[in-house]
Amino acid sequence: MAAKMHPGTVESAVPRLQLLDEQGTVHEDPTFSPFVEDVDTVELKGLYRSMALARRVDEEATSLQRQGQLVLWVPLRGQEAAQVGSAWATEPTDRIYPSYREHAVVFHRGVKPGELLQLFRGHTAGGWDPNEHHVNLYTMVLASQVPHAVGYAMGTALDRKAAEDAGEQVSETPEAVVAYYGDGASTEGEIHESMVFAASYDAPVLFFVQNNQWAISVPFSTQSRVPLATRAAGYGFEGLRVDGNDILAVLAATRYALDKIRRGEGPVMIEAETYRMGAHTTADDPTKYRQRDEEEQWGTLDPLERLEMFLRETHHVGDEFFDSVTNEGREMADELRADVLAMVPPTFDEFFDKAYADPHSLIDAERAECLDYQAGFAPQDDQDDSGSEGAHA
Amino acid sequence: MKQLTIAKAINAGLSRAMEENPKVMLMGEDIGSLGGVYRVTEGLKDRYGAHRVLDTPLGEAGIVGTAIGLAERGYRPVCEIQFDGFTFPAFNQITTQLAKIHARSDGNLTVPVTIRIPYGGVIGSVEHHSESPEALFAHTAGLRILAPSNAQDAYWMSQQAIECNDPVIIFEPKRRYWLKGDVDENQPTGDPFSAAVVREGQEATIVAWGPLVPVALAAAEAAREDGRSVEVIDLRSLSPIDFDTVTASVRKTGRLIIAHEAPTFGGLGGEIAARVTERAFYSLEAPVLRVGAFHMPYPPAAVEEHYVPDLDRVLEALDRSFAY
Ligand SMILES: Cc1ncc(C[n+]2csc(CCOP(=O)(O)OP(=O)(O)O)c2C)c(N)n1
Ligand SMILES: [Mg+2]
Numbered sequence: 001m002a003a004k005m006h007p008g009t010v011e012s013a014v015p016r017l018q019l020l021d022e023q024g025t026v027h028e029d030p031t032f033s034p035f036v037e038d039v040d041t042v043e044l045k046g047l048y049r050s051m052a053l054a055r056r057v058d059e060e061a062t063s064l065q066r067q068g069q070l071v072l073w074v075p076l077r078g079q080e081a082a083q084v085g086s087a088w089a090t091e092p093t094d095r096i097y098p099s100y101r102e103h104a105v106v107f108h109r110g111v112k113p114g115e116l117l118q119l120f121r122g123h124t125a126g127g128w129d130p131n132e133h134h135v136n137l138y139t140m141v142l143a144s145q146v147p148h149a150v151g152y153a154m155g156t157a158l159d160r161k162a163a164e165d166a167g168e169q170v171s172e173t174p175e176a177v178v179a180y181y182g183d184g185a186s187t188e189g190e191i192h193e194s195m196v197f198a199a200s201y202d203a204p205v206l207f208f209v210q211n212n213q214w215a216i217s218v219p220f221s222t223q224s225r226v227p228l229a230t231r232a233a234g235y236g237f238e239g240l241r242v243d244g245n246d247i248l249a250v251l252a253a254t255r256y257a258l259d260k261i262r263r264g265e266g267p268v269m270i271e272a273e274t275y276r277m278g279a280h281t282t283a284d285d286p287t288k289y290r291q292r293d294e295e296e297q298w299g300t301l302d303p304l305e306r307l308e309m310f311l312r313e314t315h316h317v318g319d320e321f322f323d324s325v326t327n328e329g330r331e332m333a334d335e336l337r338a339d340v341l342a343m344v345p346p347t348f349d350e351f352f353d354k355a356y357a358d359p360h361s362l363i364d365a366e367r368a369e370c371l372d373y374q375a376g377f378a379p380q381d382d383q384d385d386s387g388s389e390g391a392h393a
Numbered sequence: 394m395k396q397l398t399i400a401k402a403i404n405a406g407l408s409r410a411m412e413e414n415p416k417v418m419l420m421g422e423d424i425g426s427l428g429g430v431y432r433v434t435e436g437l438k439d440r441y442g443a444h445r446v447l448d449t450p451l452g453e454a455g456i457v458g459t460a461i462g463l464a465e466r467g468y469r470p471v472c473e474i475q476f477d478g479f480t481f482p483a484f485n486q487i488t489t490q491l492a493k494i495h496a497r498s499d500g501n502l503t504v505p506v507t508i509r510i511p512y513g514g515v516i517g518s519v520e521h522h523s524e525s526p527e528a529l530f531a532h533t534a535g536l537r538i539l540a541p542s543n544a545q546d547a548y549w550m551s552q553q554a555i556e557c558n559d560p561v562i563i564f565e566p567k568r569r570y571w572l573k574g575d576v577d578e579n580q581p582t583g584d585p586f587s588a589a590v591v592r593e594g595q596e597a598t599i600v601a602w603g604p605l606v607p608v609a610l611a612a613a614e615a616a617r618e619d620g621r622s623v624e625v626i627d628l629r630s631l632s633p634i635d636f637d638t639v640t641a642s643v644r645k646t647g648r649l650i651i652a653h654e655a656p657t658f659g660g661l662g663g664e665i666a667a668r669v670t671e672r673a674f675y676s677l678e679a680p681v682l683r684v685g686a687f688h689m690p691y692p693p694a695a696v697e698e699h700y701v702p703d704l705d706r707v708l709e710a711l712d713r714s715f716a717y
Contacts, residue, residue, distance in 0.1 A: 125497040136465070137497055141489045147455055148490070151462020151470075158444060159466070162415070190485070193455030200450050354496040355534050357503045357558035361586065362633040 006225040014229045014241045016273065019248040022301060024309040026248070035252040035259075041315045047088060047247050048307050049325050051080035054104035055304065056329030057113045060336055061120065065282040069340055071122040076103050078245075078277030081303035082210050084108060085250025086272070089258055090178060093134055093171075095156075097149035097179045100138040101210075105180065109135045113332070114339035123345055142181070143188035146207070149179035150198045150267075153205035157264075174262045177205045184215020186231075187223050195235040195267070202266040206257050207232075209269070210244060212276035213298075217289035229271035237267050244272030245303040275301065349374075394577050400433050400570040402544035403509075405578075406551030407434065407471065411441050414469060417555055420447045420456050421473030421509075430475055431511055431570055453483035457508065461490055464504040469555050477512040477564075478521025484529075491560045492535030507554045511567035513604045513654050514701045517694045524691055525655035530562050531632040531664075538631040539585055540564045542606035544574035546582060546629060553585040564631070566604035588635035590642065594624035597648035597714055600639055600665060602628040605652050605702065612707040623711065631661060639665060640672045647678035648714045654701050657685030679717035682710045 019033065020026055039047075058076050065073040076083065083104035090096065090109070098105055106116060110133040118127045119138060126137045139145035156175040163170045185191065186209055198205050209228050213220050224231075232239025240257065242249040250272055257268035275298040279286050286295075311317040352367040397405065411417045419434055425448035428435030438446035449456050453474060460470035474480045480487070487508065494504045514523030530536050537559050541547040547565070554561035566572075591606065592613050601609035606627045613623040624642050628634065643649045649669055651662035662683035669681055684702045692700050 124499055125493075126499050126501070129501040130465075130498060131501065139490075141485065144458070144485065144490050147458020147486065148462035148465065150455075151459030151464075152466045153462070154459060155463045155466030155468055158468075161444070189482075190454050190458060193450070193452035193458065196450045196452060197455045197459050351496070354500050356537075357495055357500070357505075360537075360559075360633055361635065361637075 006221050009225040012226040012230040014227055014239055016241045016243060017249045017253055018243040018246050019252060020246045020306060020310055022306065024306060024313055026310075026314070029252075032249070032252040032256055035255040036248050039248065039251070041311075041317065044307070044311055044315060045317065045321060047084055047251070048304070048311060049328070050084045050088070050104065050108055051247070051304050051307065052325045053329050053332055054080055054084065054107055056333050057107070057336060058103065060333035061113075061117060062278075062282060064117075064337065064340055065120070070117065070120040070282075073120055073282045074101050075276075075278035075281070076101050078275045078298070078302070079210055079212055080104055081247040081307070082244035082250055082272035082274045085247045086178065086208050086254045086270070088251055089254035090176070091173055093173075093175055094258070095149070095152050095175070095177045096135045097145045097152070097177065098136065098138055099142070099145065099180050099182060099185065100140055101182070102180050106133075106135050109133045111135055113336045117336065117340050118343060121340060121343055123343060142185040143190040143194075146179045146181055146185075146194040147190050147197065149177050150194045150201075150203050150205050153177040153198070153203035154201050157202070157204055174204060174264070176258050176261045177203075178208055179205060180208050180210065182215060183209065183211040183213065183220050183223050183228065184218065186228050195232075195269075198267040199235045199237055202264065204261045204264070205267045206254070206261055207267060207269040208254070209271050210274055211271050212274050214276050214280070214290070216280045216284065217286075219290075227271055227273075229269060232269040235267075237269065239269040239271065241271045241273065244274030245301050245306060247303060247307055274303070277302070394575050396573050397544045397548070397576045398571045398573050399541070399544050399547045399566065400431060402548040402574075402576050403433050403551050403565065404435060404437070405576070406548040408437060408440065410469075410471075410552045410555045411437065411445060414555075416467060417469045417471065418445045418447065418463070419471050419473065420449050420460055422449060422451055422456075422475050424448060424473050429473060431567065433509075433511075433565075433570070434473065453479060453481075454486050457483040457486040457491060457506070460506045461486065461494065461504050464506050465494075465502055469505050469507070471507040471509060471555060474508060474510045476522045477510055477524040477526060480510055480526060487530065487536070487560075487562075488533045492533045495559065496535060503558045504560055505555070505558050506560045507551075508560070508562045509551075510562060510564050511570070512564045513566055513568055514691060514697055515604075516568050517697075519694070520691070523697065525564075525653065525686070527564055527631050527653075528655055528660050531661055535560065536632060537561045537586065538564065540566070540603040540629065540631050542566060542569070542601075542603050542627050542629070544572070544576050546585075548576045548578070549582045550585050550629075553581075564603055569604050569607070572607070586630040586633055586635065588629055588638040589627045590624060590638065591627045592623070592625040594646065595622040596646055597621065597650065597711060598624045598626060598639070598642040598646045599650045599652060599707065599711075600626045600628055601652045602631060603654075605654060608702070608704055608707060609652055611704050612711060615704065615708055616711055621711070621715065634661075634665065634668075636665075636668050636672065640669055643669050643673045644676045647676050649677075649681045650684060650707065650710045650714060651681065652684040652702050652707050652710075655685055656688050657683050658688045660685050679714045682714055684710045
């Protein structure tokens with residue numbers, strides 16, 4: 001679906017890549033089709049499974065939030081193809097810098113839903129060790145993570161050069177970095193600086209923007225007159241625009257981009273055009289700013305339904321597979337719910353230890369003051385706690 | 394022992410850090426071929442290569458933001474901000490990211506980025522080239538702040554900041570860049586996050602840092618000629634602050650004057666005054682007094698001498714203190 005155009009726009013166009021259309025028909029593209037040539041039924045089922053499980057977790061988290069078990073939830077519904085397709089193309093060593101809605105990306109890379117939900121339960125601002133899965137943490141200040149991705153990418157290139165200069169064996173697959181952000185975030189100045197730095201240093205980084213048409217209540221036409229992908233040319237690197245609800249197009253474009261990036265040809269940008277089918281967060285009310293018919297129109301473009309149709313009609317995948325995914329999703333959701341209810345909240349004084357890496361005199365003094373103050377209440381606290389196992393649930 | 398200017402001492406400190414650790418790199422505007430507008434990094438690009446001394450594109454958020462990513466990759470970047478007043482395009486990266494990533498990651502990530510900021514006034518320049526924004530950063534948990542006042546500290550603090558696993562901002566006293574002093578390259582100064590008694594005295598204490606330390610010392614000398622014995626503390630670290638050293642001094646002298654170039658209102662002097670009053674209330678012979686700049690944007694060069702505290706303003710505060 002085409003976005004509304006800003007009046008007075010000087011057109012600047014980048015063709016929109018689509019490989020699997022809304023009717024489930026595959027189109028050939030000489031540049032991009034070869035990147036998904038090897039995607040067989042088994043792999044397509046894997047892609048579908050990842051998308052469907054992410055959606056099931058999303059639904060469970062929304063209901064956990066409604067029941068007061070999470071402080072907030074950020075639904076991803078509608079963006080599964082953009083997220084799974086792009087993450088699928090990465091190597092486990094490629095560093096990912098997510099924004100805050102990339103649940104399907106982080107799950108694909110090994111972060112457990114229960115780890116992520118610690119953040120949304122209000123137990124941590126992080127949730128996992130970024131060095132374990134090479135997935136950085138959610139960053140709530142829009143666009144702030146993007147220059148970090150560029151710097152990290154600069155570091156991977158420096159490391160590789162240093163190793164080569166020292167005559168050391170280097171991996172055949174150079175590392176790449178993926179920075180995720182949204183159409184709203186694309187307006188932040190840090191995106192501009194990130195692109196300039198990435199271009200100047202040929203940083204091996206992919207700028208992956210999910211244009212879900214909305215930044216809370218503000219439509220895309222307020223952020224940009226032209227597709228965001230066109231901006232890449234202004235920085236001197238390639239920008240691709242894809243149907244973000246077409247998993248094959250997203251996968252092909254991301255593989256193409258990462259190949260190019262690994263060859264040392266510098267950054268690439270991908271704009272995946274998709275739609276935030278749900279509310280911005282569980283605290284949002286989209287009826288205040290967008291029309292039901294727009295939602296309905298995009299509803300017909302659901303990325304899961306498109307892939308399901310393709311699997312059923314072209315790859316003859318039957319109910320058995322879809323039922324098994326549904327069952328797996330249910331089990332996963334039950335497990336997640338149990339995990340969330342069993343989470344043990346952190347104690348306040350732990351946070352003194354996390355503020356700094358090295359010893360710090362003010363932290364030591366304030367921790368001692370705080371513990372001393374709390375100790376004054378200790379006997380009462382003990383009484384309150386006794387026999388209230390699971391009180392936090 | 395070597396005689397070096399503060400600028401040359403920083404240069405030597407950075408150079409030594411780069412020599413000892415290949416992960417140390419410098420980033421900033423005009424710091425490579427030009428050696429920085431104050432020539433602090435002169436010669437380092439030739440010595441260590443353009444891949445370790447980056448003449449970056451012109452964007453402070455980009456400089457600090459990419460430095461964070463490099464630090465997450467295992468590097469120890471040192472960013473130069475060209476002038477104090479140009480720190481603010483990077484304010485978001487410094488306060489919402491750099492300061493918080495260690496805590497956000499429950500301690501899993503460290504971001505040992507050093508940010509060097511030439512700061513302070515009385516250099517006869519134009520707007521935004523003379524500011525003292527240290528309180529804005531001291532107020533942000535997760536950052537550390539150093540303010541060397543002499544060549545020895547400049548040499549060692551540059552290296553200690555880089556070695557520190559937390560982000561460190563170094564406010565460099567730009568009007569004293571050419572002040573010479575002894576540098577002992579074999580004898581590191583101790584804990585950089587501690588204050589130093591730089592002149593002993595019995596009747597009053599002046600706390601100062603960076604460019605005002607020589608002013609405080611001159612005030613103590615002038616007071617001696619009037620028969621008064623004044624102690625001077627070089628605070629050295631602005632976050633954390635070594636309150637123990639300051640409190641011990643005030644317990645002895647009973648009087649405290651805090652002098653800084655930043656505006657008095659909301660400045661670090663207020664924090665020091667409050668802590669010392671809490672800890673040494675019964676030792677105080679007079680209220681703690683602050684000498685700082687006025688609550689206005691830094692004025693044009695023609696009148697800046699009235700804005701930044703000088704010897705006379707510190708002496709006047711001493712007189713007021715002794716009058717109690
Ligand atoms: C710097 C900053 N400004 C404002 C916000 C509040 N905010 C959170 S999400 C959001 C909209 C973001 O839209 P977009 O980048 O398109 O991402 P999406 O939510 O659509 O995934 C806003 C304004 C923020 N988190 N950070
Ligand atoms: Mg959006």
